[in-house]
Structure formats: C-alpha cells, structure tokens
Amino acid sequence: MTSPTPGGDTVLRIEDLHGSLRDPVLDAMNFLNEVVSRYPEAISFAPGRPYDPLLDPAVITDCLTAWTDHLRRDQGLSEPQISTLLMQYGPTAGIIREPIARSLAEDEGIHVPAEAIVVTVGAQEGMLLVLRALCAGPDDVLLAPSPCYVGISGAARLLDIPLFPVPEGEHGIDAADVADAARRARAQGLRPRALYLVPDFANPSGVCMTVPARRELLAAAGEEGLLILEDNPYGMFRADAESTRPTLKALDTDRRVIYLGSLAKTGFPGARVGYVVADQRVEGPGGSTLLADQLAKVKSMTTVNTPALSQAVIGGLLVRNGFRMRTASLAAAAFYRENIARLLDALDRHFPEPERTARGIDWNRPEGGFFVVLSVPFDADERALERSAGRHQVLWTPMSPFYIGGGGVRRLRLSCSAVPPELVDEGVRRFAEFVAEAESPAVPHSMATSISAVGRG
Amino acid sequence: MTSPTPGGDTVLRIEDLHGSLRDPVLDAMNFLNEVVSRYPEAISFAPGRPYDPLLDPAVITDCLTAWTDHLRRDQGLSEPQISTLLMQYGPTAGIIREPIARSLAEDEGIHVPAEAIVVTVGAQEGMLLVLRALCAGPDDVLLAPSPCYVGISGAARLLDIPLFPVPEGEHGIDAADVADAARRARAQGLRPRALYLVPDFANPSGVCMTVPARRELLAAAGEEGLLILEDNPYGMFRADAESTRPTLKALDTDRRVIYLGSLAKTGFPGARVGYVVADQRVEGPGGSTLLADQLAKVKSMTTVNTPALSQAVIGGLLVRNGFRMRTASLAAAAFYRENIARLLDALDRHFPEPERTARGIDWNRPEGGFFVVLSVPFDADERALERSAGRHQVLWTPMSPFYIGGGGVRRLRLSCSAVPPELVDEGVRRFAEFVAEAESPAVPHSMATSISAVGRG
Structure with missing residues (x-):
C-alpha cells in the first residue's frame, strides 16, 4: 500500500484507495466549487449557487x-x-x-x-x-x-x-x-x-x-x-x-x-x-x-x-x-423568477426558429428553480466546456455526469441563479457563438484539457 | 423493509437498517452529549469537553x-x-x-x-x-x-x-x-x-x-x-x-x-x-x-x-x-494542569493507602490531558453509572465501550476538563461513596436502566 522502502517518501497508488476516488461523479461537485475561480472573467451559467448580491454579511x-x-x-x-x-x-x-x-x-x-x-x-x-x-x-x-x-x-x-x-x-x-x-x-x-x-x-x-x-x-x-x-x-x-x-x-x-x-x-x-x-x-x-x-x-x-x-x-x-x-424569500424568489425568464428570452433571441429546430437545438421551460437543460447537436463534454470557457468566456455544465449508467452526452445545463441580470443576454450571445462553432465540423479539438462542472453548489 | 399495507403507518425494523445502528459504540458518543443534561445537578467527570468559563461568546x-x-x-x-x-x-x-x-x-x-x-x-x-x-x-x-x-x-x-x-x-x-x-x-x-x-x-x-x-x-x-x-x-x-x-x-x-x-x-x-x-x-x-x-x-x-x-x-x-x-492556550493549559492535579490529589485523599491497594483500586497519573483511568473491584458498567448518578449525583465514563473486542469492564474514566475546581473534591468524595457502596455485595442492582457515557465531547 505504501512504498516498501523504509526511509523513503511515502507514495500511495490511486488504485489502492477507495473506488469512489476513481469515479468521475466525485470529481464533479468538487470541481464546480472551483471552476468559477478558474475563469473569473467568464460569464458563468455553471453553478447553482445563490446570486451574490442577495447575500448580505x-x-x-x-x-x-x-x-x-x-x-x-x-x-x-x-x-x-x-x-x-x-x-x-x-x-x-x-x-x-x-x-x-x-x-x-x-x-x-x-x-x-x-x-x-x-x-x-x-x-x-x-x-x-x-x-x-x-x-x-x-x-x-x-x-x-x-x-x-x-x-x-x-x-x-x-x-x-x-x-x-x-x-x-x-x-x-x-x-x-x-x-x-x-x-x-x-x-x-x-x-x-x-x-x-x-x-x-x-x-x-x-x-x-x-x-x-x-x-x-x-x-x-x-x-x-x-x-x-x-x-x-x-x-x-x-x-x-x-x-x-x-x-x-x-x-x-x-x-x-x-x-x-x-x-x-x-x-x-x-x-x-x-x-x-x-x-x-x-x-x-x-x-x-x-x-x-x-x-x-x-x-x-x-x-x-x-x-x-x-x-x-x-x-x-x-x-x-x-x-x-x-x-x-420573496425578494430572492422574484429575482430568480425574473432571471430564468430573462434566460429563456435570451435563448429565444439568440437561437431563433425555425433554424434552431433544424439545427437540433432545444430546451425545456421550467416553471421555476435555477436550471434549464439544452439539447445540442454536439458532445457537450469537458473538452467542449474547455473551449467554451477559453475561447468564448462562457461556462455551463455538462449533463452526462448526472446520468446513471451513461447518457446525456449531447445535453447541457444552464443555471440562471448566479448570473447578474445585465450579463444574461451577453452570456447567451457568447454561448450561441460557442454552439455555432461547436456544431461546425471544422472546429479543432486541440485545446482540450480536463474540466468538469456540475452540481448544486 | 416497510410495512406492506398500503395506507398504513410506515414502520421500519432496526434489523433492516445498517448494522452500525445495533452497535453499542454508536450509542456511546451520542449519549455523552446528552447525559449531562439528564443529570444537571450531578458533578460530572464524564465529558471531555472544555471548561465552560474558558469559553467567551x-x-x-x-x-x-x-x-x-x-x-x-x-x-x-x-x-x-x-x-x-x-x-x-x-x-x-x-x-x-x-x-x-x-x-x-x-x-x-x-x-x-x-x-x-x-x-x-x-x-x-x-x-x-x-x-x-x-x-x-x-x-x-x-x-x-x-x-x-x-x-x-x-x-x-x-x-x-x-x-x-x-x-x-x-x-x-x-x-x-x-x-x-x-x-x-x-x-x-x-x-x-x-x-x-x-x-x-x-x-x-x-x-x-x-x-x-x-x-x-x-x-x-x-x-x-x-x-x-x-x-x-x-x-x-x-x-x-x-x-x-x-x-x-x-x-x-x-x-x-x-x-x-x-x-x-x-x-x-x-x-x-x-x-x-x-x-x-x-x-x-x-x-x-x-x-x-x-x-x-x-x-x-x-x-x-x-x-x-x-x-x-x-x-x-x-x-x-x-x-x-x-x-x-496558556491560560486554558494552566487550568487543565491544575485541575488534573486537583483530581489526582482528591483521589489520594479519598482513597488512602494502604486500604486502596487492598481494595483493588488504582489509577494512572497522566502527565497532562483531560483523563484519568481507574481500576475498580466491580463492574463499572451502565447500571453502575446509573446508580452513581441517581444515588450519588456523580458521573463518570465506563471504559468497556473503548475496548476493541471486549475488556475494561472494571475500569472507568474520570475527566477533569469540565468540572469546576471547587467541585472536584466534593465530586471525588461522592465518587468514593459510590465506590464503597458498589464494592459491597449488599448493593441492590435494581435501579438499573440503560445509560452510557463515553467519548471526547
């Protein structure tokens, strides 16, 4: 389990540790708490955390x-x-x-x-x-x-x-x-x-x-x-x-x-x-x-x-x-209500019909809460998120880690909860740019490094 | 797992829950956090918690x-x-x-x-x-x-x-x-x-x-x-x-x-x-x-x-x-140092030699910390603790739950950490009374109900 050499530096192997530590689901939430800080300048539809200005110390x-x-x-x-x-x-x-x-x-x-x-x-x-x-x-x-x-x-x-x-x-x-x-x-x-x-x-x-x-x-x-x-x-x-x-x-x-x-x-x-x-x-x-x-x-x-x-x-x-x-919570509820409406409006504006259906883009219209789920015509995986963050300065959450036993590869989650209202439209504009690039087969997949961002917090 | 009757009150059976819930060790710490409140008037050598007056909100x-x-x-x-x-x-x-x-x-x-x-x-x-x-x-x-x-x-x-x-x-x-x-x-x-x-x-x-x-x-x-x-x-x-x-x-x-x-x-x-x-x-x-x-x-x-x-x-x-x-922590350390010395002195006073050795009573003399362990000539179990609390108004911790695979039945722990200095001697006096009663075979075992008190907190 540890290095056998007495006096040496102790080294553990991941395969000797509990299996959960090799399960992507455990990386997911951990990463979410840090992803915003990795791209401080990006507009983030990733975390489901409350809107900062609603919190008063x-x-x-x-x-x-x-x-x-x-x-x-x-x-x-x-x-x-x-x-x-x-x-x-x-x-x-x-x-x-x-x-x-x-x-x-x-x-x-x-x-x-x-x-x-x-x-x-x-x-x-x-x-x-x-x-x-x-x-x-x-x-x-x-x-x-x-x-x-x-x-x-x-x-x-x-x-x-x-x-x-x-x-x-x-x-x-x-x-x-x-x-x-x-x-x-x-x-x-x-x-x-x-x-x-x-x-x-x-x-x-x-x-x-x-x-x-x-x-x-x-x-x-x-x-x-x-x-x-x-x-x-x-x-x-x-x-x-x-x-x-x-x-x-x-x-x-x-x-x-x-x-x-x-x-x-x-x-x-x-x-x-x-x-x-x-x-x-x-x-x-x-x-x-x-x-x-x-x-x-x-x-x-x-x-x-x-x-x-x-x-x-x-x-x-x-x-x-x-x-x-x-x-x-009425004030907070009003904020989230308006922000999810704002997000849905922006999606309608930046992905107009009938093109969006033809492109295979769709989303649900929740009656509340923080989250909207989109279907997209490409793999919305960690590599795609890395491109979205690095090139378009917009963050979202891949859906596949949420599926039990696989699935959801071409779906992603947008959270409205933490995004300043005045940035929602610009965020969706950037997101639309990213989608247009991602759905084109000409996009290079070279910039990919490991990234993941899901969860509640 | 639950009652099979639709519309009935859901009843679970403890044997269907995780095995830890039938393990005495899990009751132990939980109980300690509540035992002091069960006997608010008793002098308590049970919990290893800090001395209240050292804590300033x-x-x-x-x-x-x-x-x-x-x-x-x-x-x-x-x-x-x-x-x-x-x-x-x-x-x-x-x-x-x-x-x-x-x-x-x-x-x-x-x-x-x-x-x-x-x-x-x-x-x-x-x-x-x-x-x-x-x-x-x-x-x-x-x-x-x-x-x-x-x-x-x-x-x-x-x-x-x-x-x-x-x-x-x-x-x-x-x-x-x-x-x-x-x-x-x-x-x-x-x-x-x-x-x-x-x-x-x-x-x-x-x-x-x-x-x-x-x-x-x-x-x-x-x-x-x-x-x-x-x-x-x-x-x-x-x-x-x-x-x-x-x-x-x-x-x-x-x-x-x-x-x-x-x-x-x-x-x-x-x-x-x-x-x-x-x-x-x-x-x-x-x-x-x-x-x-x-x-x-x-x-x-x-x-x-x-x-x-x-x-x-x-x-x-x-x-x-x-x-x-x-x-x-110097002030706190000085307090605990003096209180453990006070406890050891009181034990010496209330259990004088050579009688104590003849009675099979002994304890260690730690160089610090909160705890002293005593050997006693009777089972220091939950029933004994109940008698000690109810009849002598003094609390301590049975040692047996700390032993892996059994042992320590005739041992108990006294903690000096939470006892007001002015009550240490009186507490040990009551404890000595309890011990004298417990070591006598004439003591009735009738007052016993379930009690346990161990742990850090």
Whole structure:
C-alpha cells in the first residue's frame, strides 16, 4: 500500500484507495466549487449557487443577536447557558429543531414534531446519514431518477450503494416507472430501499412534478413498500408565485417520505445548515424510536453535531422572519423568477426558429428553480466546456455526469441563479457563438484539457 | 423493509437498517452529549469537553471582525469578495488552510504546504474522510490501540471497516506490538492500511508516548509499510508546560503520518473546526496528486465544505493570536494542569493507602490531558453509572465501550476538563461513596436502566 522502502517518501497508488476516488461523479461537485475561480472573467451559467448580491454579511451578526435575544427572552436562558449553547458541543440532532419544525408548518404545511428533525451540515450530510442508515448490505439499492443530482449519487458511491435508475420525463418521474424499477430490482435479488428525487425543479433537469403525479407516486411507493427521499432545495423558487405545489411530505399520510431540507438557498450557503425530517417509527428490541434518532446516531460519527454557530445564525434568521422563510424569500424568489425568464428570452433571441429546430437545438421551460437543460447537436463534454470557457468566456455544465449508467452526452445545463441580470443576454450571445462553432465540423479539438462542472453548489 | 399495507403507518425494523445502528459504540458518543443534561445537578467527570468559563461568546464577533479585517487589509479583498467568502459555498478543502499551516509551523514545528490541509467539520469528519479514502474493500483493516477513542471505532463501523487491536500499555503502544499486529493481520489475508492513535494523552487512557517510542513507532511503520493516523486534540495540555514532546508528524521524515488536528479545545467546540494534514503523494493515471486532494473529493460528498462562518471565526482566532495557539492556550493549559492535579490529589485523599491497594483500586497519573483511568473491584458498567448518578449525583465514563473486542469492564474514566475546581473534591468524595457502596455485595442492582457515557465531547 505504501512504498516498501523504509526511509523513503511515502507514495500511495490511486488504485489502492477507495473506488469512489476513481469515479468521475466525485470529481464533479468538487470541481464546480472551483471552476468559477478558474475563469473569473467568464460569464458563468455553471453553478447553482445563490446570486451574490442577495447575500448580505450583516445578516450574520443581526441573526446571532436575534437568536441570543430569543434564548434570553423567549426561552429564559441565562448568559452562561447561552454561552454554553453557542460555544460547546451540543445535542447531535441539533439545537434549532423547534424553529425548523415551526417553519415547516408555516411554509410547507408539514406538521412534524421537533424530535423527528436532525439538523445537518447541509442537505449533503443528510443524504449520507439516510443512505447509511437505510442500506445495510450489498443487495440494498437506491432508486433514483436519471438524470440525478450528483450529491446523492456521490454519497451512494462513498458507501458502495448502487443506484437503480428510473427514467425522468418532461414532468419528472412517473409512478408506473418507479413501480417497474422496484420490481425489476427485486427480480435481480436486490432490495430497493427508497426512491430519491427532487419533485420541485429538479437538479439538473429543472422539471417539476404535477400534483396528481405526486399522489400517484405516493400510492405506488405504498404498494411497493418503498420509502421516498424527497430533496427540496428549490421549492420556494416558483415562477408563478401564486401556485405552489404541496411537497410529497405535505401529502404523505403514511410517514413514507423522508424530507431533506436546505437553508442554503433561503438562508445562505456559508452557514451549511440543512436538515432531515425522519418521522418514521423504527422497531427494535429496546422498543420504538424515530428514524431521526437513528440518523443522529450515524451523525455522531460523521460530524458529531452541526456547528452551534451556524445553527445560531440560522435559528436567528428563522426567529427574525417569524418562521416564514417563504415570505422572507420573496425578494430572492422574484429575482430568480425574473432571471430564468430573462434566460429563456435570451435563448429565444439568440437561437431563433425555425433554424434552431433544424439545427437540433432545444430546451425545456421550467416553471421555476435555477436550471434549464439544452439539447445540442454536439458532445457537450469537458473538452467542449474547455473551449467554451477559453475561447468564448462562457461556462455551463455538462449533463452526462448526472446520468446513471451513461447518457446525456449531447445535453447541457444552464443555471440562471448566479448570473447578474445585465450579463444574461451577453452570456447567451457568447454561448450561441460557442454552439455555432461547436456544431461546425471544422472546429479543432486541440485545446482540450480536463474540466468538469456540475452540481448544486 | 416497510410495512406492506398500503395506507398504513410506515414502520421500519432496526434489523433492516445498517448494522452500525445495533452497535453499542454508536450509542456511546451520542449519549455523552446528552447525559449531562439528564443529570444537571450531578458533578460530572464524564465529558471531555472544555471548561465552560474558558469559553467567551464575545470571541465570535471579535474573531469574525479580525478575519474580515485580515482579508481586507492583508489580502486586499474587496467588500463583495469578503461577502462571497463568508456567505457562499467555498472550496471543498477550506478557506483557512494558510493560517492553519502557519499555526502548525509555529506551534508544532510541522512544516507542510497549505495544499496538504483539508479543513473539516471537527476532527470527526477528518477520521471519516481518511478511513473512506484508505480502505477500498472488505480485507482492509485499521490498526488501533485498545482501548481506543470511540470516534474512530464508530466511523470505522459506519464504513464496515474492521479494527485490528494493538494493546496499549502504560506509555501508549509499542512499536513491536504494532509490527506484530500488522503481520498477524496480513497472515489472516487482511491488508492493514494504517495505525490510528493519540500519542499525547490518549482518549480514554490519558497515556502519553515517550519520544524514543515515537521514533521507534515511525521506524516500525516504515518497515511494515503502514501509514499512521495521528490524532492530537490534547497535545497543548501538558502538565509540565516546559517539556512538550514532538508530534509524530513533526518527527515524520517520510510523509508517513496523516495528522488530525482539532480547534475544538484550543478554539471552541461550537465552531466544529478540525483539519487533516495529508501531504502523501498519490500516483494515478492522471499524474500525481496529494492525499489531501483525494480527501477533498470525499468531503465533497459528506459536507461539501466546512461552514465558511466557522472557518472565518477560527481564521480570525488564528490571526488574532499571531498563529500561535500554544501561546493563546496558556491560560486554558494552566487550568487543565491544575485541575488534573486537583483530581489526582482528591483521589489520594479519598482513597488512602494502604486500604486502596487492598481494595483493588488504582489509577494512572497522566502527565497532562483531560483523563484519568481507574481500576475498580466491580463492574463499572451502565447500571453502575446509573446508580452513581441517581444515588450519588456523580458521573463518570465506563471504559468497556473503548475496548476493541471486549475488556475494561472494571475500569472507568474520570475527566477533569469540565468540572469546576471547587467541585472536584466534593465530586471525588461522592465518587468514593459510590465506590464503597458498589464494592459491597449488599448493593441492590435494581435501579438499573440503560445509560452510557463515553467519548471526547
């Protein structure tokens, strides 16, 4: 495993390390966090991060104060107690479960006890905890849409948990396809443990499930004995602000849905606060616990607890906003709504009909969220991205790493979330230039070096 | 896996979940974070957390200001750049690698490039990342001292990585025992990937390796082709402040040591900032990387990045203290030094010779750190702890969960770190009362309910 020569420099071989480190999906998100800095001058439709000017660092101290005021005034805590809560180790499952439970009730009509919530270091840690708890052995698999968010496929890869794909259509995944996938998995001797999905404005595809499709999915999951792992980072960002759709968890009468929440988009990513709602009962020799209790046990061995500091700031944010993050996010929602419309308009302008259909260029028109997916008549791979960045100063995300078991080679994702409105048109103009060059067979492929850029963050 | 009845309440069975959830070691740390609150009136020698009055919440805003001042003044960043750094997603490996590298050089004589560091959500996440990266398959094992910190055994259990025990003596583990364990593992067809240990004031035993033993261990690891995973949360807290011992990493000329650092004790636990130093080269088809780069890839799927907020506060703490945490920790070190002396004195007073030897009571006398281990003439198990807490209002930690594969049933750990100095003597008096009752066969065992309390936090 290491160099055999005593006294020599220790050298490891990648093939001796865990297999996930040779899996492209693990490079993907890591790279995304750095790709913007590689091309600081480019217009970037790559990352799904919030728009910088929506984030105000004054919120940090304001919210810290709001939280300590809340502890002092509403909870009656003394100064030493407040200090301990901010500065010490804390309960594994978190110290802001109560305000999160209240905001779930206010914002989503999800009514769960605080005890069913585990506060996590972003939704990413939540995925890891749920996968670890649910999957016990080599036959356990996770059903997931294809294309699928790389955070879940990467976490599954870390734990050697195979994904079993469910094809995703224009309106998300279909209950019949889920039932079919579960049956096929079982026919192969596998145990499908849960279905992961983002029903509202999926990452990467931007698609949104209809309410009837949600109900059908819940029914199918009940019939197949499947849990559902619902990830909802974008639900607040609907183009038509009037017509929110209920989450699967809000429709869930059987406690079949494990809900992954994020405060990265409604709060801010630098706090890294997410949470899991897991109100399922777990029966064991010692009696009945909640699945949340089991997830907390896993968490005690991943991060011990979510930083008290982050929880205090987000707790203060919830308190300050009367536990209504939907109301608190109206300005952000308006921004993203306008920016995705701006992006779709610019695409229409720079790829006019009827030429675009003739050229084999097409895209979807999500009703909200951050992402638009384009089909293009060339391989939208890392080499193409390198040319786009280097020669046209415009960044986007290849879709193929999101597909389970291959696919999506001629598709790419444009994110509107982090692009200044005044640059959207210029960005799409550059992108159109890049596409025109890429679809021409005369383009040299020589400038290629390795690059990749996908993911949520 | 779930209840088969559609429309019914979803019920999971613990035996269908991951095996780690039925492993006592996973309950252990989780419980510790809550046990103090179960017996708020008891004197607690259980948790290894810092002494509350040493933690001042004013440090949070002071350090945040110090960090933003540093970015503005020393790094020349603009206000929007500072905002982005505080509020957004950031590089997976962290944004305070440079100040950590400087403090490692100042405090420990460890000279590594910032690129060899990954900032983690506490040392706990560092353990998870290293174990995941190093262990590729079912034959890969970790060598670890017995007794061993439950954070590492729990993380290994999550990843289904077996531990191979190395017996720990009065001065820690012995190079010959490590070589012997490595050979026995290989003879069983296993691949020993690394040795985990805490050379300075181990948790739970409090023992400290001599400098010659450290050099012998490094030589043995070189001969056996073993990596060493050095965990150092307590190195700053030596009873004799003048005679610090070099860390294994400082003595490491072959890049054989992966170093786990924590700022929970020198900073504060509520930030949850730790780090891994992994300057080993990894060779792969794409060329040479650092092991730190590979750990960052794993981290992108566990927590994406350590909260920028926590990193900013700890970065400010490092800047404010001129990157010398040893100097910054002098007051804390003096407190712990005096408190462990106070604890040892109280034990001598309440368990006088020659009776104590005749009774089979004994303890070690660590040269620093937080922990003292006692041998007692009865089973120091969860039932005994429940009696101690309920009837004598004094808490301690059973040792048996720390032993790999059993042992330590008649041993317990006393931590001096969180006990107010004025309560140490009274706490030991109560503890002596409990011991006197426990060693008498007339004690009823009826009050027992499940309780456990171990771990670092």
